[in-house]
Amino acid sequence: MMLLRCLVLFLTLLIGQISGYGSGAPSFTCSTKMPSHGAPAQTSPATDYQITTSSSTYTPGGSITVTITALNGKVFVGYLMVAKDEGTGADLGSFSIISGGKVMCGTTRNQGVTHTNKASKTTESFTWTAPSNANGNIKFEATIVQSYSKYWLNVHSDVVTLASAAVTTKPTTTFPDTTKAATTTSVATDKNTVSTTVLSPKPMTTPSTTTTTTTTQPPATGAVTMDHRCGDTRGCFVNCEGNDCQYVVSWHYRPEYVDFSITRKVTGGGSKWLAIGFSTDPKMGDDDVLHCLSDSAGHVTVARSYNQGTSNQPIANSQEGISSVIGSYNDGVFRCSFRYSQVRPDPDNRVKRQGTSRPMIDLHQHRHLMLGDGPAFGDILAMHKENPLVTAEMVNLQSTDIIGDVARYPLVKVHGCLMILAWIFCTGVGLVFARFYKPVWSNRTILGLKVWFQFHRGLMVTTLVLTLVGFIIIFVEANGYSKISAPIGKGYVASHPILGIIVTVLTVTNPIMALFRPGPKDKNRPIFNWAHWAVGMAAHILGVITICFGVELQKVGAPKYTVYVVIGYIVYHVLMEITLKIYDLFAERQNSARIEHMEMKNGNGATQNGNSFRPEEPKRDPKDSIIKKLLLAFHVAIAFAFTLTLLLLVTQY
Numbered sequence: 001m002m003l004l005r006c007l008v009l010f011l012t013l014l015i016g017q018i019s020g021y022g023s024g025a026p027s028f029t030c031s032t033k034m035p036s037h038g039a040p041a042q043t044s045p046a047t048d049y050q051i052t053t054s055s056s057t058y059t060p061g062g063s064i065t066v067t068i069t070a071l072n073g074k075v076f077v078g079y080l081m082v083a084k085d086e087g088t089g090a091d092l093g094s095f096s097i098i099s100g101g102k103v104m105c106g107t108t109r110n111q112g113v114t115h116t117n118k119a120s121k122t123t124e125s126f127t128w129t130a131p132s133n134a135n136g137n138i139k140f141e142a143t144i145v146q147s148y149s150k151y152w153l154n155v156h157s158d159v160v161t162l163a164s165a166a167v168t169t170k171p172t173t174t175f176p177d178t179t180k181a182a183t184t185t186s187v188a189t190d191k192n193t194v195s196t197t198v199l200s201p202k203p204m205t206t207p208s209t210t211t212t213t214t215t216t217q218p219p220a221t222g223a224v225t226m227d228h229r230c231g232d233t234r235g236c237f238v239n240c241e242g243n244d245c246q247y248v249v250s251w252h253y254r255p256e257y258v259d260f261s262i263t264r265k266v267t268g269g270g271s272k273w274l275a276i277g278f279s280t281d282p283k284m285g286d287d288d289v290l291h292c293l294s295d296s297a298g299h300v301t302v303a304r305s306y307n308q309g310t311s312n313q314p315i316a317n318s319q320e321g322i323s324s325v326i327g328s329y330n331d332g333v334f335r336c337s338f339r340y341s342q343v344r345p346d347p348d349n350r351v352k353r354q355g356t357s358r359p360m361i362d363l364h365q366h367r368h369l370m371l372g373d374g375p376a377f378g379d380i381l382a383m384h385k386e387n388p389l390v391t392a393e394m395v396n397l398q399s400t401d402i403i404g405d406v407a408r409y410p411l412v413k414v415h416g417c418l419m420i421l422a423w424i425f426c427t428g429v430g431l432v433f434a435r436f437y438k439p440v441w442s443n444r445t446i447l448g449l450k451v452w453f454q455f456h457r458g459l460m461v462t463t464l465v466l467t468l469v470g471f472i473i474i475f476v477e478a479n480g481y482s483k484i485s486a487p488i489g490k491g492y493v494a495s496h497p498i499l500g501i502i503v504t505v506l507t508v509t510n511p512i513m514a515l516f517r518p519g520p521k522d523k524n525r526p527i528f529n530w531a532h533w534a535v536g537m538a539a540h541i542l543g544v545i546t547i548c549f550g551v552e553l554q555k556v557g558a559p560k561y562t563v564y565v566v567i568g569y570i571v572y573h574v575l576m577e578i579t580l581k582i583y584d585l586f587a588e589r590q591n592s593a594r595i596e597h598m599e600m601k602n603g604n605g606a607t608q609n610g611n612s613f614r615p616e617e618p619k620r621d622p623k624d625s626i627i628k629k630l631l632l633a634f635h636v637a638i639a640f641a642f643t644l645t646l647l648l649l650v651t652q653y
Contacts, residue, residue, distance in 0.1 A: 024114040024404065025080040025143075030105035033080055033141075039149040048074040049144050051081070051157035059163050061132040065098065066140050066157070067125040075120035078145035080105075082112040083128055086137045086159060093134070097231045098125040100240050102402035109401070110231065116404025119241050137161045224248060224263050224333055230402050237369050237391055237403045247389070249276060249371055253398045258363050259324075261337040262292065266329075266373050271295050273381045274334045277307060277370035278361060282390045282409075283479075284310050284370070288361045292327055292336035293376055300327025302338045305381070306358055310482060312381045315358050334373065366394040369403075387554045409555045411477040416547075416556055416650045418470035422463045423503075423543035424566075425643040428573055429636055430459030431540060436580040437632065440624045460511070460536075467507045467543075471500070490552060499546040506539035544570060551650065562649045569642040576635055583628065 029035065054065035066083075070076050082091045082105060094110040095103050101124055105112030113126050128140070139159050145151040224245040229252075230236035237249040247264035262274055275291035277284075287307040294300045302325045303318040327336040342363045372388035374381065391403055433456040441451040475481070481497065513532055518525045544566065551562040 024102055024104065024116055025078070027104060029080060029143075030082075030112060033082075033143045033153060035078070035143065035145060035151055039151075041151055041153045046144060046152040046155045048072050048146075049076065049152070049155055051140050051142060051155060053140065053157055053160055055160070056158065057161050057163040058130050058134070058138070060130055060134045063127050063129045064160070065125055066095075066128050067123060068142060068144065069123045070121070074146065075122055076144050076146055077118050077120055078115045078151075079124075079142050080112060080114045081126075081140060081142035083138050084141050086139060088136075092138055093128050093130050095231075096127045096129070096228075097226065097402060098127055098228065098243075100124045100226065100243070101126060102404060103231045116238065116240070116402065121241065135162065224265055227261070231400055233400060235395070235397060235400045235402070237371065237395070239389075239404065247371060249369065251397055253363075257339050257341040258397055259337070259339050260290065261335075262371070263333065263335045264371070264373060265332055266334050267332065268375065271376040271378075272329055272334060272373060273376045274336055274373045275305075275312075275371075275381070277372070277388065278363075278367040279307075279370055279390070280367060280394075282368055282392075284388070285479075287370065288358070290322075290338075290340060290361070291381060292334070292338075293379070293381075294327065294329040294334065295376075298329055300325065300329065300336055302327070302336065303379075304358070304361070311383075314379065317358070321360055363397050366396050368393075369395050408557065409477065411473050412553075412555045413557075413650055415470045415474040415477070416550060416558075417647055418466045418473070419543070419547055419550070420643055420646045420650070422466035422470070423540065423547060424569060424646060425639050426459045426463040426466065427540050427543065428569075428639045430456050430463065431536060432577070432580070432632070432635060433459070434536075435577070436584060437628070440628055440632075442624055464507055464511060467504055471504045474500070493549045493552050496546060496549045496553065499542055499549065503539055503543045503546055506535055506542070510535045510539065547646075551646075556650060558649050562646065565642065565645055565649065569639075569646075572638060572642070576631075576638075580628075580631060583631070587625070 025035070034041070048071050050069050050071060052067050052069065058064055066081070068076070068079055068081065079101075081095075083093045083095075084090065085092050091106060091111045094106075094108060095113045096110070097103065097113070100116065100121070101113045102116050103110040103112065104114055115121070115124075130138075137159050140157040142155045143151060143153050144155050224247065225243050226238065226240050226245055227234060227236060227248050227250045230238065230248075230250055234250040234252050236251075237247075239246040240248070245263075248261075249263075250261045252259040260276065262276060264274055266272060266274070272294045273291050274294075275289050277287040277289045279285075279287040284307050289305045289307060289312065290302065291305055291312075292300055292302050302322050303314075304320065304322070305312050305314050305318065307313070321341045322338055323341065324337075324339040326338070327334075329335075340361070340363065342360060369391045370388040371390075372384045372386075374384035376382060392408065393403075395401075395403065433452045437452045437455075438450070444451050446454040481501075510532065513528070513535065516528075517532075518528055548563055548566045548570075550556060551558045551566060552560075
């Protein structure tokens with residue numbers, strides 16, 4: 001039991017260490033700019049990367065564009081960049097996002113920029129705004145990460161000088177002491193939405209007129225792009241590579257209301273729903289939900305609901321607090337924006353429900369954000385095809401942070417690691433011992449039992465223990481049996497839980513059968529042998545298939561090609577068993593030919609052909625050869641290599 005605890009602890013630590021900081025540099029590196037990767041920085045010049053600026057000069061309070069670019073076909077996966085005063089070395093100014101990344105560092109938490117994911121990048125751009133009292137030259141300085149163990153410190157731009165007298169003017173008409181009232185008109189067409197804000201002065205003692213018109217065009221059809229307001233006036237939950245995004249959830253907080261905007265790439269036609277949930281933990285269950293619903297005609301409505309366990313439930317007061325709805329679903333992109341008016345709930349009323357009504361959502365509270373989508377049938381939200389994306393930490397909607405990290409599920413990864421160890425390595429080697437290595441080391445024993453049996457039993461008992469521990473861990477994580485969401489086009493993956501239960505039952509059944517094993521001479525022994533073999537083989541085959549399905553689950557977070565590594569193991573194992581079988585058949589044939597030409601002594605010691613001869617020494621089984629032992633060593637090494645590769649793929653993401 002102590003060994004199991006140490007194993008689970010080791011796997012948990014391995015997951016944490018290998019994962020790195022895929023969602024950006026941690027805040028404690030703002031001062032050192034040094035990644036916590038356990039590897040030294042590169043000492044060679046960073047010739048494959050450059051930092052450029054849109055201008056060689058700047059003005060106090062002015063802005064310039066800064067771009068990190070990979071050259072010579074290289075990429076980068078992470079970075080941390082600041083602007084430094086050449087004289088004092090202090091970090092200056094503030095950044096806002098143009099394409100990818102998020103702001104961090106400094107008392108204002110926007111004096112630096114870092115990555116939001118581990119994806120390979122070739123360029124990312126930002127807007128840097130100088131402080132109003134700036135009075136010296138600056139340069140942009142970055143740590144650029146090419147891979148987990150390869151990075152460069154102090155990659156810097158050319159010096160950007162303070163413009164001595166650079167003033168940018170824009171023709172405007174001004175009026176003294178103008179107080180404006182705003183009206184907003186939103187026009188929704190089939191494929192875009194144009195919002196126009198007109199600011200008109202209130203009546204004044206001095207006649208004046210000021211009109212400002214702002215037109216916001218949506219992104220190109222079928223594309224999801226980064227909201228340029230993210231990190232500035234809006235907080236955002238995003239998954240973007242450069243300016244190409246899979247989803248962007250943004251919000252603009254005011255004490256009386258919060259404006260939400262949700263954009264996501266979705267697949268399939270018909271009625272769809274797109275929703276954000278507010279949860280006190282990263283799991284579904286008793287969560288408030290704001291969902292957008294697009295009918296077959298493309299008309300979008302917004303309503304409130306809540307999650308009861310893993311299913312969504314409607315409520316009576318579903319439209320309460322919702323206004324300013326604009327939405328569309330075209331060319332695989334679902335867009336939805338709305339305003340949710342909030343009032344601080346009475347603490348005594350938070351858990352009070354009347355019928356199917358719920359209290360207003362308290363958006364002053366910090367919650368995990370959940371993002372999901374799926375098909376709809378009328379007003380019914382059907383189960384999502386993929387698990388909802390959940391923020392790694394609770395979100396303060398009053399902040400304007402850009403959040404790129406999603407929740408990780410370490411217990412899911414530990415479960416996967418235990419099953420890989422059990423069914424790829426332990427069972428893959430243990431069954432080979434039982435099927436092909438009984439004649440090998442036939443004259444040797446370990447603790448009074450045959451060598452093959454001790455190895456077979458030890459590996460299979462380890463499989464049993466690992467399987468049971470993994471089974472318990474995943475039931476704790478899922479709070480019992482739970483259906484899972486399968487990726488679109490991979491409905492077979494949803495069978496993972498039931499297959500896992502079947503494998504566990506078979507794994508427990510086989511050792512119980514072994515307790516009632518008949519003796520070697522018993523007439524029922526052949527029946528037992530066939531049953532024992534059939535249950536073991538069924539468990540192994542289903543176990544590997546279950547792993548094959550499991551690595552494709554969203555919560556595992558393994559790369560898409562991981563399933564091909566599992567398939568590669570299956571192909572290898574089949575070929576190895578065929579090789580061993582062919583070798584045994586060849587050895588038996590050679591042995592039969594040898595026996596046919598031997599002189600055999602009769603049972604009472606008489607002579608044969610009239611000539612007496614001395615009894616021969618017993619000969620070693622032809623299957624007990626150095627070649628057979630080398631094949632075993634090769635198989636153990638390859639099985640270990642597949643196991644280690646899968647462990648790394650499951651834990652590093």
